[in-house]
Amino acid sequence: xxxxxxxxxxxxxxxxxxxxxxxxxxxxxxxxxxxxxxxxxxxxxxxxxxxxxxxxxxxxxxxxxxxxxxxxxxxxxxxxxxxxxxxxxxxxxxxxxxxxxxxxxxxxxxxxxxxxxxxxxxxxxxxxxxxxxxxxxxxxxxxxxxxxxxxxxxxxxxxxxxxxxxxxxxxxxxxxxxxxxxxxxxxxxxxxxxxxxxxxxxxxxxxxxxxxxxxxxxxxxxxxxxxxxxxxxxxxxxxxxxxxxxxx
Amino acid sequence: xxxxxxxxxxxxxxxxxxxxxxxxxxxxxxxxxxxxxxxxxxxxxxxxxxxxxxxxxxxxxxxxxxxxxxxxxxxxxxxxxxxxxxxxxxxxxxxxxxxxxxxxxxxxxxxxxxxxxxxxxxxxxxxxxxxxxxxxxxxxxxxxxxxxxxxxxxxxxxxxxxxxxxxxxxxxxxxxxxxxxxxxxxxxxxxxxxxxxxxxxxxxxxxxxxxxxxxxxxxxxxxxxxxxxxxxxxxxxxxxxxxxxxxxxxxxxxxxxxxxxxxxxxxxxxxxxxxxxxxxxxxxxxxxxxxxxxxxxxxxxx
Numbered sequence: 348x349x350x351x352x353x354x355x356x357x358x359x360x361x362x363x364x365x366x367x368x369x370x371x372x373x374x375x376x377x378x379x380x381x382x383x384x385x386x387x388x389x390x391x392x393x394x395x396x397x398x399x400x401x402x403x404x405x406x407x408x409x410x411x412x413x414x415x416x417x418x419x420x421x422x423x424x425x426x427x428x429x430x431x432x433x434x435x436x437x438x439x440x441x442x443x444x445x446x447x448x449x450x451x452x453x454x455x456x457x458x459x460x461x462x463x464x465x466x467x468x469x470x471x472x473x474x475x476x477x478x479x480x481x482x483x484x485x486x487x488x489x490x491x492x493x494x495x496x497x498x499x500x501x502x503x504x505x506x507x508x509x510x511x512x513x514x515x516x517x518x519x520x521x522x523x524x525x526x527x528x529x530x531x532x533x534x535x536x537x538x539x540x541x542x543x544x545x546x547x548x549x550x551x552x553x554x555x556x557x558x559x560x561x562x563x564x565x566x567x568x569x570x571x572x573x574x575x576x577x578x579x580x581x582x583x584x585x586x587x588x589x590x591x592x593x594x595x
Numbered sequence: 596x597x598x599x600x601x602x603x604x605x606x607x608x609x610x611x612x613x614x615x616x617x618x619x620x621x622x623x624x625x626x627x628x629x630x631x632x633x634x635x636x637x638x639x640x641x642x643x644x645x646x647x648x649x650x651x652x653x654x655x656x657x658x659x660x661x662x663x664x665x666x667x668x669x670x671x672x673x674x675x676x677x678x679x680x681x682x683x684x685x686x687x688x689x690x691x692x693x694x695x696x697x698x699x700x701x702x703x704x705x706x707x708x709x710x711x712x713x714x715x716x717x718x719x720x721x722x723x724x725x726x727x728x729x730x731x732x733x734x735x736x737x738x739x740x741x742x743x744x745x746x747x748x749x750x751x752x753x754x755x756x757x758x759x760x761x762x763x764x765x766x767x768x769x770x771x772x773x774x775x776x777x778x779x780x781x782x783x784x785x786x787x788x789x790x791x792x793x794x795x796x797x798x799x800x801x802x803x804x805x806x807x808x809x810x811x812x813x814x815x816x817x818x819x820x821x822x823x824x825x826x827x828x829x830x831x832x833x834x835x836x837x838x839x840x841x842x843x844x845x846x847x848x849x850x851x852x853x854x855x856x857x858x859x860x861x862x863x864x865x866x867x868x869x870x871x872x873x874x875x876x877x878x879x880x881x882x883x884x885x886x887x888x889x890x891x892x893x894x895x896x897x
Contacts, residue, residue, distance in 0.1 A: 395773055421775030433770040435763045445756050446763040449775035504774045 348373040348539045354403035363389040365563035376540045378550045381560035387543045391512045395427050396420045426506035428497040430513040436486025444468045447503035475499035508539045515546040527553050600731045607738035611796030613823030613835040619789040623765030628685035630817035631692035632662040632790040636797025644723040659794035666790020670783035697809040717808025749832045828875015837876045
């Protein structure tokens, strides 16, 4: 579904991403984890087209989208959420979704009156638990609601691959569990999910496979249980050299 | 009576100028080029009626189209700069247009008289209205018909999805792009629509004053254009109308009795107005109050 190969991004002399390959299968929930500064966010921004890669290709359903602009990638089937919430605070909840509703429909849909597509967006609001907040300004929502609206807005763009950039940051355990249910529901509806996350309760509890990044490279890939027992991953996360540990 | 008709004409034309800046401002672009588009509309429409013997509506529409095309062309390089750099770039464009008309001469003999734009002397004798027997009232009605049409179109656009997309682009370009909005298309369209509206205003202005010259289209006019929507607030098109009435009707005409003190008070009152209503004369809350008033009336009738 989503195929990243030989992805490289240098910022001046900093090799933020230094040759990453991974493939997300259709209908899969794929985790991308790694310590701070390992290149996760840069990878997300490369896949979404915020940055142009130094080298490498990104394909979706076999189609090369490496050179497409961000909005072109949405049309190709990728939508994302942001690590630091980026809603349109001066627009209402409903208008935030409306902006994202980009399906082809020509000038008539572009100028369509609100009422006609309200029901379609209403379903997404229901899913995000925001139906009662439809006419509230996005900037006036609570933190948890803003996170949910970001997810809803990405879904409203009708992607086939959904990129979630640290969606659980700042959430309590109950909210993380709700998020986990929502991600599973999206997958059940046929979406492929790429989840970049620090919160291990979420990553380990929802993903099918995980790739681990460190210093801009992939150091491991496998199922959650394989990753949890991988010595390289433990070293990257805990900073522990197992041999030295054993010598004590 | 003539005084009030004249004031109504000025308010109508300046409303068009303010609205042209309004729709560009919605996308987060501060453009000081609107006076340039206004000038292009004025000169094009003037040449059409004086040299081309065109009907006034044909002339005004052609002037608006010319301004719109130039604005769209300006929209592309303007995409690469933002904030203060865009202000500087658009000021430069506006001055370039003004200097173009400073040097623009196209003299044609009509009934034994030389007419047409004459460089530094300006473009005199744009006498379509008096020659065709239009009264002051007719002209005022034409101006307000055009203004009302533009107001209605923008009001409708604001409430459609296009309005949400323009505002979203102005609020956060990266977020807008990542839900599939083409920033290029949105910004260039807003610039072109702004150009068309400014061009309409310019075409009317040329025929109302009958005499235009480069100095009228300088940075001062461009500053007024951008000040109206900022002063009025970006919540709705009516904020801009309110700001034009406040500035042209109250500050400029209403305070005329103050003589030389007027200009001093003018500045002070604008600062005061912006301090008392920081998000515009007519902000979102003001609109809600007005909306509730209307709703209550409707309920009363039912």
